[in-house]
Amino acid sequence: MKTHNNVTDxxxxxxxxxxxxxxLAGVVLxxxxxxxxxxxxQASASMSELMTRxxxxxxxxxxxxxRTPPQSDDDWRQLENKTLMLAESANxxxxxxxxxxxxxxxxxxxxxxxxxxxxxxxAQAKDLPALEELNNALYESCENCHMATR
Ligand code: HEC
Numbered sequence: 001m002k003t004h005n006n007v008t009d010x011x012x013x014x015x016x017x018x019x020x021x022x023x024l025a026g027v028v029l030x031x032x033x034x035x036x037x038x039x040x041x042q043a044s045a046s047m048s049e050l051m052t053r054x055x056x057x058x059x060x061x062x063x064x065x066x067r068t069p070p071q072s073d074d075d076w077r078q079l080e081n082k083t084l085m086l087a088e089s090a091n092x093x094x095x096x097x098x099x100x101x102x103x104x105x106x107x108x109x110x111x112x113x114x115x116x117x118x119x120x121x122x123a124q125a126k127d128l129p130a131l132e133e134l135n136n137a138l139y140e141s142c143e144n145c146h147m148a149t150r
Contacts, residue, residue, distance in 0.1 A: 043097025050092060058086040062119050062138055065131045070123075072101075079123040079131075087116035090141075104148045112141035 024052045045053070061082040090113030092098055094106065113137040122130035 023137060026077060041092075041095040043092075043095065047098060050089065054089045058089065059116075059142070061139060062086070062116075062131060063135060065128065065135075068130055070126070073086040076123060076126050080120060081115055083123050084122035086111055087120055090116055100149065102148070105145065108141050108148070109146035111137065111144070115141060126138075 015043050043050075061079055065079070070079050093109040095114070099105070115134050119131055119134045119138065122134065
């Protein structure tokens with residue numbers, strides 16, 4: 001009797017479980033779609049904020065590296081952090097919201113990224129002369145883009 005009840009219950013519940021399963025699949029699909037939407041990179045601030053809050057302080061670390069050369073491991077570590085931030089901020093110049101549809105813009109962003117990645121590697125190698133040498137290429141990327149856009 002008990003067994004029979006259980007079977008009947010299970011049969012009765014089957015459509016419900018199917019609906020539940022479909023509902024769950026729907027939720028999962030919706031969440032996947034939302035995640036895909038939200039995963040698209042988008043600007044979190046204005047161009048001016050990106051420049052003054054991230055690009056300027058991190059690039060200053062490279063421009064003025066000779067003035068106060070890193071001494072301790074911690075100094076070098078800070079410089080690694082800043083040059084990596086600078087390199088990644090060049091990538092941000094290429095996402096929707098910051099990106100401008102100009103070949104020049106893309107060239108200058110890539111120039112900035114290359115110089116910053118090289119600076120990151122130089123900081124990792126504690127190579128002061130290499131960092132000083134990268135100043136020009138980095139400066140050129142800022143100036144080129146500013147002259148073309150401002
Ligand atoms: C691909 C283009 C591009 C590159 C590369 C670039 N900038 Fe800029 N920068 C801009 C634009 C556009 C503005 C104007 C932003 C605004 O006011 O809306 C700007 C503005 C600035 C400002 C003024 C911000 C303010 O509101 O006062 C500073 C400082 C600055 N950039 C520093 C730098 C430095 C340093 C570099 C290089 C390490 C650099 N930028 C590289 C496009 C660029």
